[in-house]
Amino acid sequence: MLPHEAYRPLFDDAQVRPGLLRQRSPLRWGACPPGVIPLTAAEPDFPGPPVVRDALISAVADGYFPYASPLGCDELRETFCEVARARYGITGHPGSVVPTPGTAAALWGVVHLLCGQGDECILLDPVDLLFGQAVDAAGARRVYCPVDKSTGLLDADRLASLITSRTALICLCNPHNPLGTVFDERTLRAVAETAGRHRIPILCDEVWNEIVHPPGRHISMASLETGNSRRIYTVTGLSKTFALPGLRTGFVLAPTPREADALQLTFQRLGAAYSMTPFSQAGALAALRHGWPWKDAFLEHLRGVRDYCVDRLNAIPGITCGRPEGTYVLFPDVSATGLSSRAMGGFLLSRARVAVVPGTPEWFGPAAEGNIRISYATSRAVVREALDRIAEAVEELVTGGPAVLQAAGTGR
Structure with a gap:
């Protein structure tokens, strides 16, 4: 390279x-x-990246345009696991990886898996609109936890006070869109431990995880050893990191292969379109290996x-x-x-x-x-x-x- x-x-x-x-x-x-x-x-x-362009050209050169398996190719899931381990400290099994056609689809699937009619879902405020849209579509209710706009700080105690018997999911965005905050380990650990005590899963959107400026340092919540370390769904993708939004390359790293299988079933119920195309997979492999x-x-x-x-x-x-x-x-x-x-x-x-x-x-x-x-x-x-x-x-x-x-x- x-x-x-x-x-x-x-x-x-x-x-x-x-x-x-x-x-x-x-x-x-x-x-x-x-x-x-x-x-x-x-x-x-x-x-x-030019390597992605070249991989896409090569992928279509033979003229074949087949369906893709919703599971994604083994090579891609294995490569993503290697990157997640080396760059983000997340130890996962390829069977826990669910490729998706973009991070928006990933958010949608996780929320529908974990939330239903009458449930409550804790969202940061402000935060990108995709979280609220997914919660609404699942029939759940938004519960907003404020983030200080001037400092970017999240009060973990305030978030804990919002938990009720109806709370089914906590959603984080780290780094945070639109504030640009990169949450520190103390905040992430406090949220994870609170969620663990209440047995509430966490959806952590980390699509911006590579766009971090010093002295900021991104920490993946799933890399922390906490009481909730086995109930964190990490969502990420390649659109922000490699300027590939139209390629629709997203990933969910589920807590275990069992939860990944359940997420795949949720995607099947939502519709057959929830799979990454063969050409997107070729581009994703090139980016993850050489970009x-x-x-x-x-x-x-x-x-x-x-x-x-x-x-x-x-x-x-x-x-x-x-x-x-x-x-x-x-x-x-x-x-x-x-x-x-x-x-x-x-x-x-x-x-x-x-x-x-x-x-x-x-x-x-x-x-x-x-x-x-x-x-x-x-x-x-x-x-x-x-x-x-x-x-x-x-x-x-x-x-x-x-x-x-x-x-x-x-x-x-």
């Missing part, structure tokens, strides 16, 4: 091609009118862009932004501008021609109000232009007030 330095040119400004992305990225560039810069969907604007130097160069690029964005945002009147240790999203507080999250999203779209995700309940839960989410997995040139536009628009708002809002066609 080439060293990660050899991949640095793949993250130059010229690698981001808006014209092509408007055709190929329907949830990000393609969702916006020409001239609008999208900082919305948490997907990179860069091509994924790490590319990932290291990507993370190096992201760190520089993160620092640039945080410094620029904090220089804008009315906006404050922490420096997250994980993910490639930011969650700046815009409440001092006087606009709600939804209004700020509309204002930036109309006035600055920049699209962001507003911190509204449907996206991130009730506690997200006052914030917007920005994805910075793009080139330095793109974020520079976007932040120039945002700075100019917000400075006009702060000095001009209602007249600027009226001109932009945006209310408070």
Whole structure:
């Protein structure tokens, strides 16, 4: 494998091609009118690792397009187990691995396996919308546990106070989307031990586990020896790590092969589409075996862009932004501008021609109000232009007030 330095040119400004992305990225560039810069969907604007591209080309070269086994190929499950052991400290059996068509499908399956009508499921607040959607679809009730937006801290005692006789599942997101928090061992251990005392399983979404900036250090909850160590379902995937969201590559590492079998049966009841395609499996194998130097160069690029964005945002009147240790999203507080999250999203779209995700309940839960989410997995040139536009628009708002809002066609 080439060293990660050899991949640095793949993250130059010229690698981001808006014209092509408007055709190929329907949830990000393609969702916006020409001239609008999208900082919305948490997907990179860069091509994924060349070794993955080459593996996919090879996989389709013979012209055969067969069905795939829902179990995934043995080679993939064994390779994932080796990576989980070496990089995350999780000791598991290949029979405990359930490949899925993306992490969203993985979350959906685990929640449906463990929750039903009338159950309660503890979610962090704020957190990505996929958790709540899965809980609602299973007929369970959301119970929100707040995470401090300014510090990213999770109060394990507060979470414990929310447990009732109806609690069927605790869901964590680590690193946390949208706050970027990387939870420390003390917090993870406290949650796991609390869950263990009450015999409540944990779903731990770790899809961002490789996007962590020093001094942050990701710890997989399933690697900890706790009273609940055998009731943790670890969900992860390759979309964030290797810029492969469209490849739909997710994994659940179940506590035991028995629980993995039960999850497979749940997927069968949900529908036959819950399997990773043969071509996705070929790409996943290439990424897990040979994609790490590319990932290291990507993370190096992201760190520089993160620092640039945080410094620029904090220089804008009315906006404050922490420096997250994980993910490639930011969650700046815009409440001092006087606009709600939804209004700020509309204002930036109309006035600055920049699209962001507003911190509204449907996206991130009730506690997200006052914030917007920005994805910075793009080139330095793109974020520079976007932040120039945002700075100019917000400075006009702060000095001009209602007249600027009226001109932009945006209310408070």
